[in-house]
Amino acid sequence: xxxxxxxxxxxxxxxxxxxxxxxxxxxxxxxxxxxxxxxxxxxxxxxxxxxxxxxxxxxxxxxxxxxxxxxxxxxxxxxxxxxxxxxxxxxxxxxxxxxxxxxxxxxxxxxxxxxxxxxxxxxxxxxxxxxxxxxxxxxxxxxxxxxxxxxxxxxxxxxxxxxxxxxxxxxxxxxxxxxxxxxxxxxxxxxxxxxxxxxxxxxxxxxxxxxxxxxxxxxxxxxxxxx
Ligand SMILES: O=P(O)(O)OC[C@H]1O[C@@H](O)[C@H](O)[C@@H](O)[C@@H]1O
Numbered sequence: 001x002x003x004x005x006x007x008x009x010x011x012x013x014x015x016x017x018x019x020x021x022x023x024x025x026x027x028x029x030x031x032x033x034x035x036x037x038x039x040x041x042x043x044x045x046x047x048x049x050x051x052x053x054x055x056x057x058x059x060x061x062x063x064x065x066x067x068x069x070x071x072x073x074x075x076x077x078x079x080x081x082x083x084x085x086x087x088x089x090x091x092x093x094x095x096x097x098x099x100x101x102x103x104x105x106x107x108x109x110x111x112x113x114x115x116x117x118x119x120x121x122x123x124x125x126x127x128x129x130x131x132x133x134x135x136x137x138x139x140x141x142x143x144x145x146x147x148x149x150x151x152x153x154x155x156x157x158x159x160x161x162x163x164x165x166x167x168x169x170x171x172x173x174x175x176x177x178x179x180x181x182x183x184x185x186x187x188x189x190x191x192x193x194x195x196x197x198x199x200x201x202x203x204x205x206x207x208x209x210x211x212x213x214x215x216x217x218x219x220x221x222x223x224x225x226x227x
Contacts, residue, residue: 001221004162006099007152007181009047010110010120012168016089018046018189020082025053028074034058046189047169049111049142050074071113079119086123089186091208096129098225107132107152109165111142111172132156144171146179153179173198184211 012018025045026036034057045053050071054062058070099106106129110117114135121127132155139147153160165176165183170190176183177200185195185204192204203218205211211222 001217002162003104003164004158005105005107005153005156005164006095007107007109007149007156007163007165007176009165009167009169009172010108010112010117012046012189013166013186014088014092014108014120014124014126015086016188017082017085018168020085021078022046024074024078024081028077029057032058032070042190047111047143047167047171047175049136049139050113051136052142075113075116079116083119083123086120088124088126089188089207091210091212092124093126095208095211095225096126100129102225105131105156105158107134107156107163109134109148109152111136111148113137143169143175144178146175149176149179149181153181170194170198173201176200 008014011021022038022041025041029036036057045056051067054067054070096106108117108130112135114137117133117135121130132152134148134152134155136142139151141147149163149165150160153163156163160180163181165181166186167173167176167183168186168189173183173185173195181200182202183200185198185201187195187204187206195201196204203214212225214222
């Protein structure tokens with residue numbers, strides 16, 4: 001447990017907003033004449049980039065330019081509605097501040113675009129804690145491919161095994177595992193029983209406050225953060 005860096009997913013991990021994203025997707029896809037099945041979306045879309053989601057649910061032949069334009073519309077709608085509701089997952093700032101004090105480096109690895117990343121980091125006032133930002137528009141293969149986590153490790157100048165990932169989605173947890181990283185799963189979007197048996201998952205917690213209360217080795221590691 002000699003982690004040198006913490007790598008955070010964003011949606012569903014820094015803030016509990018995936019249900020809101022899905023609601024906006026439903027409304028947006030409806031305007032394009034596509035009916036969204038929430039169960040299907042949870043099974044195969046959460047954690048993926050907008051390009052992957054739009055090609056899967058709208059049309060596999062969409063051009064990069066069409067993807068950019070559609071993604072821009074969907075995310076503008078999301079940001080305009082979500083702004084007043086933004087709240088961190090309990091204990092996040094405490095964990096970030098303690099990690100920083102202990103010299104642990106911090107990265108964001110989100111499938112969302114850079115505008116959404118700035119919107120969240122500024123909205124939660126946590127931008128200064130992050131040493132590295134990797135967003136969905138900087139990768140060629142989205143989660144569950146490990147590229148985003150490997151890129152984060154490279155920019156943090158760590159070996160992948162020295163990074164601990166915080167994630168809420170099974171696809172993101174798979175990406176972390178394929179990158180050679182252990183993870184903590186947040187049960188904000190999926191029930192704990194969907195997450196606890198996934199490879200590489202050390203613990204499933206509803207929020208960060210709970211991490212400080214755990215027993216065992218992991219508990220000892222995080223207790224040292226709770227002073
Ligand atoms: O990788 P993250 O931070 O969980 O982000 C994934 C989400 O990114 C958002 O931008 C998409 O609109 C969501 O539908 C997607 O699930």
